[in-house]
Amino acid sequence: MRRHVALVIVIAMLGAGCAQPEAQVIGKWKVDPASLSTGNAQQDAITKQFAQNMSVEFKSDKTFSMTMMVAFGGTYTLTGHTVTMTPTKAAGVDMPKQESATNKPLICTLSDDGKTLTIGESGKSLKLVKAS
Numbered sequence: 001m002r003r004h005v006a007l008v009i010v011i012a013m014l015g016a017g018c019a020q021p022e023a024q025v026i027g028k029w030k031v032d033p034a035s036l037s038t039g040n041a042q043q044d045a046i047t048k049q050f051a052q053n054m055s056v057e058f059k060s061d062k063t064f065s066m067t068m069m070v071a072f073g074g075t076y077t078l079t080g081h082t083v084t085m086t087p088t089k090a091a092g093v094d095m096p097k098q099e100s101a102t103n104k105p106l107i108c109t110l111s112d113d114g115k116t117l118t119i120g121e122s123g124k125s126l127k128l129v130k131a132s
Contacts, residue, residue: 021078021080021081021110021114022078024110024114025058025078025083025110025114025117026058026059026060027057027058027130027131028055028056028057028130028131029055029056029057029058029117029128029129029130029131030054030055030128030129030131031051031052031054031055031126031127031128032116032127032128032129033047033048033051033052034127035125035126035127036048036051036126053067053068053069054066054067054068055067055131056085056117056128058076058083062075062076062077063075063076064076064085066085066087070090070091071090071091071092072087072089072090073087073088073089073092074086074087074088074089075088078110081109081110081111081112082107082108082109082110083107083108083109083110083117084105084106084107084108085105085106085107085108086105087105087106106119106120107119107120114130115129115130116128116129117129
């Protein structure tokens with residue numbers, strides 16, 4: 001009997017740890033201020049203040065909303081642990097269809113444990129953490 005209980009517990013723990021990336025990405029994410037640290041106390045304080053007002057929310061209907069200085073919205077796709085965000089609106093207004101610097105897709109990487117989302121490439125990246 002003890003073996004059966006132990007087996008059930010192990011299976012439950014494995015199942016919880018193997019959550020689908022789709023389920024892991026849905027929800028609200030906040031900027032991790034530590035990921036923006038430059039070592040310059042004055043600049044880091046300004047950046048931290050700016051980062052407090054940034055968030056991204058992924059919805060189950062494959063749309064997202066991002067709040068920075070301006071609110072952006074759009075669609076996203078998820079392939080494995082890669083999230084591709086395509087902005088379609090800025091400040092509630094449809095963005096032009098032609099590709100420009102403001103509406104190029106953002107490529108993000110979801111960590112294996114689903115706790116962090118990194119936007120951009122190494123060295124020029126922004127790390128997000130799931131808001132509680």
